[in-house]
Amino acid sequence: MECVVQGIIETQHVEALEILLQGICGVQRDRLRVHEICLKNNPNLGNVASEVRLLCDLEQPEPTWTVKHLGGAMRGAGAEQISVLVRTMVESKVSKNALRLFNALGYKLDHELLRVGFAFHFQRGAQITVTVSSVNKMLKLHATDEAVPVTPGIQLVEVTAPASSENYTEVASAVSSFCEYLAPLLHLSKPGVSTGVVPTAAAAAVSLMSDDFPRTQPE
Numbered sequence: 001m002e003c004v005v006q007g008i009i010e011t012q013h014v015e016a017l018e019i020l021l022q023g024i025c026g027v028q029r030d031r032l033r034v035h036e037i038c039l040k041n042n043p044n045l046g047n048v049a050s051e052v053r054l055l056c057d058l059e060q061p062e063p064t065w066t067v068k069h070l071g072g073a074m075r076g077a078g079a080e081q082i083s084v085l086v087r088t089m090v091e092s093k094v095s096k097n098a099l100r101l102f103n104a105l106g107y108k109l110d111h112e113l114l115r116v117g118f119a120f121h122f123q124r125g126a127q128i129t130v131t132v133s134s135v136n137k138m139l140k141l142h143a144t145d146e147a148v149p150v151t152p153g154i155q156l157v158e159v160t161a162p163a164s165s166e167n168y169t170e171v172a173s174a175v176s177s178f179c180e181y182l183a184p185l186l187h188l189s190k191p192g193v194s195t196g197v198v199p200t201a202a203a204a205a206v207s208l209m210s211d212d213f214p215r216t217q218p219e
Helices: 011-025 098-104 168-182 201-209
Strands: 002-010 030-040 051-057 064-073 085-094 108-123 127-137 154-162
Touching: 002 011, 002 168, 011 108, 011 127, 011 154, 011 168, 011 201, 030 098, 030 127, 051 098, 127 168, 154 168
Parallel strands: none
Antiparallel strands: 002 085, 002 154, 030 051, 030 108, 051 064, 064 085, 108 127, 127 154
């Protein structure tokens, strides 16, 4: 399982967000360049739609592949009471031949994206990952070098943390608490719930970019 929230931020404020994240986390960012291929199953594979994502990490000297399956979100009164989405998720490393395998199993290409940006990985009540990326679409099949932005001037921010059926409440609470630090710059909510950009983002960015703001979190 995983807990996840998403939001958007104007590209002009991304540098300020990076400064804030480094100050909170105390770790260096990792560069992000991921080719994401979304595959969906054929109706003859069952009545329930299935979707898998093949992720190719292009930042590695030798591109590495991961397959990720996102299941349904947790429902019920408990899910409504928490501010993050809790969903089933399974991922595993795969070979570069995975696309051919899934095609043979009846999965078809739904869409593909190129995500370019950075990520922070750190421990803060849970193992949290924050990714900030521009989402780009391919004009030709697998042509990552010719990708163009889906939403020019806007970047996607996603906060995720692995969880289990035993500890998802604690993990969700840790993610929610962390998100409060980012509130001056962006709204983070469950995927699919659009909250737009934050009116205070410009003023917060100016403050963060000033020389008076500490670049690392005080002890």
